[in-house]
Amino acid sequence: MRMSRFGGRVKYVYLTCQMVLLWLLLLFVMNTVSVRGVQFRYHDHLALETTLRNFTETYPELTSLYSVGKSVQGEEMWVLVVGKHAARPAFLVPNVKYIANMHGNEVVGRELLLHLADHFLTQYGKNLTLTRFLETTRVHLMPTMNPDGFSRSRQGCNGVTGRGNAFGYDLNRNFPDSANQSPPPQQKEVTNVIKWIQATNFLLSANLHGGTLVVNYPFDSVPGDVNLQKYSQSPDDDVFRHLALTFSRSHPKMHKGFNCNDAFKQGIVNGAFWYPITGGMQDFMYRNASGYEVLIEMSCCKYPRESQLKGFWDTNRDPLVNFLFQAHMGVKGLVYGQSQYHSDLFDIVEGAIVQIKGREGIEFRSSAMGEYYKLLLPGNYTLLVSHPDYYPAVEHFTVISEKVTRRDVKLMRASGSSRGQGQGNGRSGNGDTSKGGPVVSRQEDSHNAASKLIFCPEGQQTRLMFQMASVLILSTLINLLILV
Structure with missing residues (x-):
C-alpha cells in the first residue's frame, strides 16, 4: 500500500511538472514570435x-x-x-x-x-x-x-x-x-x-x-x-x-x-x-x-x-x-537668428523661408526646431534664406552623390529704418558651435510639437492580463504540489 501511494504521488508530481514546463514553454513562444511572425493575411x-x-x-x-x-x-x-x-x-x-x-x-x-x-x-x-x-x-x-x-x-x-x-x-x-x-x-x-x-x-x-x-x-x-x-x-x-x-x-x-x-x-x-x-x-x-x-x-x-x-x-x-x-541627400541645416537683446547670441529661427535659386515658387520653411531640408541631386547650388525680422542670407554650396550637405545659416537681425538697406553676411558652419560659433539655445522638449499627438497606452493590457493569469495558474500548481 505504501509503495502504491508513493508511486502514485511520484507519478502525479511528474505529470504536474510536465504541465508547468509546457506552460512555461508556451509563455516563451508567445513572447518571442508574436511580432516577428506577422502573418500574410488581412488584418481588421x-x-x-x-x-x-x-x-x-x-x-x-x-x-x-x-x-x-x-x-x-x-x-x-x-x-x-x-x-x-x-x-x-x-x-x-x-x-x-x-x-x-x-x-x-x-x-x-x-x-x-x-x-x-x-x-x-x-x-x-x-x-x-x-x-x-x-x-x-x-x-x-x-x-x-x-x-x-x-x-x-x-x-x-x-x-x-x-x-x-x-x-x-x-x-x-x-x-x-x-x-x-x-x-x-x-x-x-x-x-x-x-x-x-x-x-x-x-x-x-x-x-x-x-x-x-x-x-x-x-x-x-x-x-x-x-x-x-x-x-x-x-x-x-x-x-x-x-x-x-x-x-x-x-x-x-x-x-x-x-x-x-x-x-x-x-x-x-x-x-x-x-x-x-x-x-x-x-x-x-x-x-x-x-x-x-x-x-x-x-x-x-x-x-x-x-x-x-x-x-x-x-x-x-x-x-x-x-x-x-533618399531622405539623406541634398542639403540640411539649422537657421540661427541674432538675438534681439544681445548681438553675440543666436537662437534657432522658426518659419524662415528657405529656397534654392532657380527653384523659386515653392516656399519651404524652417521648423520649430530651426531645421530646414532640401532634397537635391548632385551639383552646385545657391541657398536663399529670409525672415521678416532679419536680413536675408545667401549661401553657396555643393551637393555630392549619396551624401547630404550640412549648411547652417546665421541671420543678422534687421533693426529700425536700416532693415532692407543691405544684405546680411549669412555666415554658416558645419554644426560646430565651439569657439567663434553661435551660442544656441536648444530647448528640444519645448519645440516637440509632435509630442502633443503621441498616444501613451495605459499599461500594456493584453500582455499584462496574460502574465497575471500565468502567475495565478503557476501559484495554484505550486499549492497543489505542497498539499500532496
Whole structure:
C-alpha cells in the first residue's frame, strides 16, 4: 500500500511538472514570435491595432505608437514610429512617412506597412545599412487613413465599394487646393492628417494605392486650367523624377513600363499628364508643408487574395526601403537668428523661408526646431534664406552623390529704418558651435510639437492580463504540489 501511494504521488508530481514546463514553454513562444511572425493575411482594425501594440511592447526602445485622431465612425488613425529617435524628435534627424489605405478598397499597402515595420525592427542591429538608417531617421507608418472605407470594402480587383470614407468622399480629392473653385467639405480624416503634417516636419512621404503599377509625382494639375491633361512641371521636377525612378527601378516589374494593361515609360508618370485632379495629398504636402511626396500604385488588383500578399511583399520590400533612403541627400541645416537683446547670441529661427535659386515658387520653411531640408541631386547650388525680422542670407554650396550637405545659416537681425538697406553676411558652419560659433539655445522638449499627438497606452493590457493569469495558474500548481 505504501509503495502504491508513493508511486502514485511520484507519478502525479511528474505529470504536474510536465504541465508547468509546457506552460512555461508556451509563455516563451508567445513572447518571442508574436511580432516577428506577422502573418500574410488581412488584418481588421482590431487585429491591426494589436499588431502595432505588440511592436511597441517587443521593441520599446525603437518604436512609439500614437493616433492622429479618429475617423468619421470613431476608429483611431494609428501611426507607428520606428527608429532610434522614435520617442521624440532630434535635431537634423528627418521625419519620413508612408500612408496606406487612403482609398479603403486599395489594401495591399495596408498590409505591407506592417511587414515593413517588422523588417526594420528585426533587422536593426543585424543589417548595418538599415541600422544606420534607423539611427538617423524617424519613420512614421500609417497603415490606414481610411479605416471606415476598408471595413466596407470587398475582395476583388475592380469596383469602388469602400473607396471613399463613411460619407463617401474621396480623401485624395479633399485636401485644400487653391485651384479648386468648388471644394467639397473637408472630411475628418483629412483634417486629422493636415494637423499631423503641420505638427511634424515631414521631409519625404509617399501614399500607397492599388490598381496599376506606377509612381505618380507632382503636379496633379496645370495652374490656370485644372482640366487640362498636360505635363505640369514643379520647380523640383528633377528631384521628383529621381524619387519616382528610385522606387520603380528597385521593383522587378514596375520599371518595365507595361503592366496591368497600362503603359508608363520607366514606370513613372506626372500626375497632370496621367489625369488631372485637384485636392490631392501629394500637391498639398509639397505646396504647403515643406515636404516631398509621391503616390505609389503598387498592385494591379486593388483587393487581391491573401495568398498573393507574400508575393507583393517580396516585390515591394526593396523599393519601399530604397525610397526612404533618399531622405539623406541634398542639403540640411539649422537657421540661427541674432538675438534681439544681445548681438553675440543666436537662437534657432522658426518659419524662415528657405529656397534654392532657380527653384523659386515653392516656399519651404524652417521648423520649430530651426531645421530646414532640401532634397537635391548632385551639383552646385545657391541657398536663399529670409525672415521678416532679419536680413536675408545667401549661401553657396555643393551637393555630392549619396551624401547630404550640412549648411547652417546665421541671420543678422534687421533693426529700425536700416532693415532692407543691405544684405546680411549669412555666415554658416558645419554644426560646430565651439569657439567663434553661435551660442544656441536648444530647448528640444519645448519645440516637440509632435509630442502633443503621441498616444501613451495605459499599461500594456493584453500582455499584462496574460502574465497575471500565468502567475495565478503557476501559484495554484505550486499549492497543489505542497498539499500532496
